[in-house]
Amino acid sequence: MKELADLATSASHEAAPPPRDVRLRIYARMVEMRDFEKRAHDLFLQGLVKGTSHLGLGQEAIAAGFGAAMAPGDYTFATYRGHNHTLARGVAMAAVMAELMGRAGGLMAGKGGSMHLTTVGKRMMGSYAIVGAHLTIANGAAWSAKLRGTKDVVVCFFGDGATNIGAFHEALNLAAVWSLPVVFCCENNRYMEYTPISHVTAVEHPAADRAAAYGLSPVLVDGNDADATYAVAVAAIARARAGEGPSLVEAETYRHGGHSRADPGKYRPEEELQAWLSRDPIPRYRQRLVESGVDASTLEEIELSSARAVDEATQEAMASPPPDLFVVERDVWADGGSSWRR
Amino acid sequence: MTYRDAVAHAIAQEMARDPSVVFIGEDVGAAGGVFKATVGLLDRFGPTRVVDTPISEQAIIGAAMGAAMTGLRPIAEIMFSDFFAVCWDIVANEIAKARYMTNGQLALPLVIRSANGGGARFGAQHSQSVENWAMAIPGLKVVAPSTARDVAGLLAAAVRDPDPVLFFEQKSLYPSRGEVPDGEVVDELGRAAVVRRGSDATVVALAAMVPRALEAASLLCADGVEVTVVDLRSLVPLDVTTVAASVAETGHLVTVEENPRLCGWGAELASIIAEEHLFDLDGPIVRVTTPHVPLPAADALEDAAMPSVERIVEGVRRSLA
Numbered sequence: 001m002k003e004l005a006d007l008a009t010s011a012s013h014e015a016a017p018p019p020r021d022v023r024l025r026i027y028a029r030m031v032e033m034r035d036f037e038k039r040a041h042d043l044f045l046q047g048l049v050k051g052t053s054h055l056g057l058g059q060e061a062i063a064a065g066f067g068a069a070m071a072p073g074d075y076t077f078a079t080y081r082g083h084n085h086t087l088a089r090g091v092a093m094a095a096v097m098a099e100l101m102g103r104a105g106g107l108m109a110g111k112g113g114s115m116h117l118t119t120v121g122k123r124m125m126g127s128y129a130i131v132g133a134h135l136t137i138a139n140g141a142a143w144s145a146k147l148r149g150t151k152d153v154v155v156c157f158f159g160d161g162a163t164n165i166g167a168f169h170e171a172l173n174l175a176a177v178w179s180l181p182v183v184f185c186c187e188n189n190r191y192m193e194y195t196p197i198s199h200v201t202a203v204e205h206p207a208a209d210r211a212a213a214y215g216l217s218p219v220l221v222d223g224n225d226a227d228a229t230y231a232v233a234v235a236a237i238a239r240a241r242a243g244e245g246p247s248l249v250e251a252e253t254y255r256h257g258g259h260s261r262a263d264p265g266k267y268r269p270e271e272e273l274q275a276w277l278s279r280d281p282i283p284r285y286r287q288r289l290v291e292s293g294v295d296a297s298t299l300e301e302i303e304l305s306s307a308r309a310v311d312e313a314t315q316e317a318m319a320s321p322p323p324d325l326f327v328v329e330r331d332v333w334a335d336g337g338s339s340w341r342r
Numbered sequence: 343m344t345y346r347d348a349v350a351h352a353i354a355q356e357m358a359r360d361p362s363v364v365f366i367g368e369d370v371g372a373a374g375g376v377f378k379a380t381v382g383l384l385d386r387f388g389p390t391r392v393v394d395t396p397i398s399e400q401a402i403i404g405a406a407m408g409a410a411m412t413g414l415r416p417i418a419e420i421m422f423s424d425f426f427a428v429c430w431d432i433v434a435n436e437i438a439k440a441r442y443m444t445n446g447q448l449a450l451p452l453v454i455r456s457a458n459g460g461g462a463r464f465g466a467q468h469s470q471s472v473e474n475w476a477m478a479i480p481g482l483k484v485v486a487p488s489t490a491r492d493v494a495g496l497l498a499a500a501v502r503d504p505d506p507v508l509f510f511e512q513k514s515l516y517p518s519r520g521e522v523p524d525g526e527v528v529d530e531l532g533r534a535a536v537v538r539r540g541s542d543a544t545v546v547a548l549a550a551m552v553p554r555a556l557e558a559a560s561l562l563c564a565d566g567v568e569v570t571v572v573d574l575r576s577l578v579p580l581d582v583t584t585v586a587a588s589v590a591e592t593g594h595l596v597t598v599e600e601n602p603r604l605c606g607w608g609a610e611l612a613s614i615i616a617e618e619h620l621f622d623l624d625g626p627i628v629r630v631t632t633p634h635v636p637l638p639a640a641d642a643l644e645d646a647a648m649p650s651v652e653r654i655v656e657g658v659r660r661s662l663a
């Protein structure tokens with residue numbers, strides 16, 4: 001915790017705070033993410049969200065900070081813990097909720113599920129559930145953006161556990177060698193599924209300590225401080241957009257709940273959990289906004305409207321029918337079908 | 343033109359036609375490929391579009407995927423098809439499933455070329471025929487040409503295809519020669535070719551097994567047995583129509599497969615013919631395959647393992663007996 005306290009003072013106050021409107025947007029987004037995921041969890045416990053779901057409760061400051069720093073043309077690649085990154089791109093809550101519930105109105109009509117949220121129209125290029133693989137795919141989008149002469153940047157989020165898989169190394173090296181406009185953001189929430197990352201990793205900071213291996217500077221940020229994640233995102237994205245190559249950011253954070261489903265996360269020491277709960281990014285940010293002169297009614301309005309939006313999204317998702325079964329054999333190939341023979 | 347030169351010919355044709363076509367792989371640019379199948383492309387199209395990569399199969403295929411979903415039409419090379427195992431996650435979980443999982447939002451027009459199969463005495467890790475791995479994955483197309491002409495036409499078609507295509511070049515065929523017509527050559531994926539006609543049996547073969555099947559057909563012909571040889575050319579789409587029509591005429595089906603026996607492509611074909619055309623058959627379906635072994639290195643052993651002309655002749659006779 002000591003080094004995190006240091007980080008909080010260094011990273012967030014180095015850069016000038018974001019303008020008031022950006023801060024309010026970030027706050028609103030974090031509140032929506034929190035409300036949305038709490039509702040998703042309730043619905044999971046009620047058996048309405050099926051299969052699995054991986055919540056980013058407690059990690060919102062990363063998705064919201066980066067989301068606010070990205071331009072509409074920038075691309076997002078996320079993991080199965082991707083609800084917040086999807087909402088960060090302005091994807092409709094109801095469609096995400098319906099996808100979690102396996103309904104026809106879902107983002108992918110029920111064919112993807114919680115772990116594969118994708119909205120190409122908003123440049124949310126997918127949520128990937130094989131640890132580490134999407135770092136290589138993010139490179140491809142960045143390479144393409146560069147070749148096509150656009151100024152679009154790719155931001156790729158992944159967990160601490162992904163830093164120990166081969167694809168991480170292959171992707172970081174290639175991104176550096178090709179000087180790709182990609183920002184890799186490791187959300188270090190200290191755990192893989194159940195095992196602490198520190199038990200299985202040779203260095204203390206699983207991403208930042210490896211940056212040097214790719215000729216990159218280590219960037220470590222307090223992932224529970226939305227001003228700090230925003231500042232780091234702005235800098236890394238600007239660097240990528242200017243053609244100066246990739247960045248590897250490690251954002252230190254903690255998930256409030258378990259890894260997935262109904263995991264209570266009991267493998268984590270109580271003091272550790274309490275310490276991190278006291279660093280909850282949302283009340284922390286709220287307090288900072290109040291201290292900076294934002295009046296309480298503005299914040300309350302944000303909170304009320306988020307609660308309303310989640311209620312409406314839930315109702316809309318519940319009203320959506322189950323998927324038509326014919327979609328099972330649709331869209332395997334570009335002809336729209338699944339026929340492999342003639 | 344050689345089979346090898348037809349590779350560079352087709353890539354050049356497509357790169358010249360469409361600026362979104364790019365080509366990446368290990369040693370493919372400056373060196374022209376370890377099989378010299380891509381000589382001249384770097385000089386002609388430059389280092390932005392023809393790119394030598396690190397030895398990072400996952401990064402190569404991932405880059406192709408990310409590029410394909412954002413407006414490019416990449417061609418990636420996996421030097422030896424055995425190395426698909428190193429990046430199979432990206433091929434089988436990421437590329438193959440992307441369109442489906444996203445309900446059609448992601449399109450991946452990309453080609454992965456690879457040197458496949460035995461005959462070069464390279465041993466078990468550089469010789470396997472893995473086209474049946476690819477065939478087992480929904481969402482991929484699988485092509486394997488037998489002639490220089492088909493390399494040209496099918497590779498061009500693969501590049502233009504809106505789906506991800508795994509393109510298997512049989513490495514022992516690289517020096518083989520054949521006519522490639524002048525001008526643009528583009529075929530359609532999923533059309534088998536009847537390369538010899540005979541009324542006694544239908545022999546279906548792929549890639550390097552096609553010339554062997556043709557040789558077997560000549561030997562059988564000298565004995566008065568007339569066989570049809572079908573070059574399947576692609577496994578997905580699978581041209582069942584052409585095979586079934588031939589079996590309806592001959593009443594006998596023999597597959598010649600370089601892949602190891604279990605779950606080889608001929609097993610699928612045999613099951614379809616048995617299920618849908620049983621009463622066209624006048625004898626057992628015979629599969630001539632590499633036995634279910636990794637390929638050995640020594641020339642005598644490798645030759646003994648891969649389907650030989652003699653084994654094909656014997657297979658046809660068994661079907662006719």
Ligand SMILES: Cc1ncc(C[n+]2csc(CCOP(=O)(O)OP(=O)(O)O)c2C)c(N)n1
Binds near residue numbers: 079131160162259
């Ligand atoms: C290649 C691979 N191995 C294992 C898994 C199973 N798995 C899913 S999530 C996970 C933990 C990943 O931890 P981390 O990268 O820290 O991400 P987090 O879940 O903490 O966000 C594991 C082991 C997987 N999906 N893919």
Ligand SMILES: [Mg+2]
Binds near residue numbers: 187
């Ligand atoms: Mg983790």
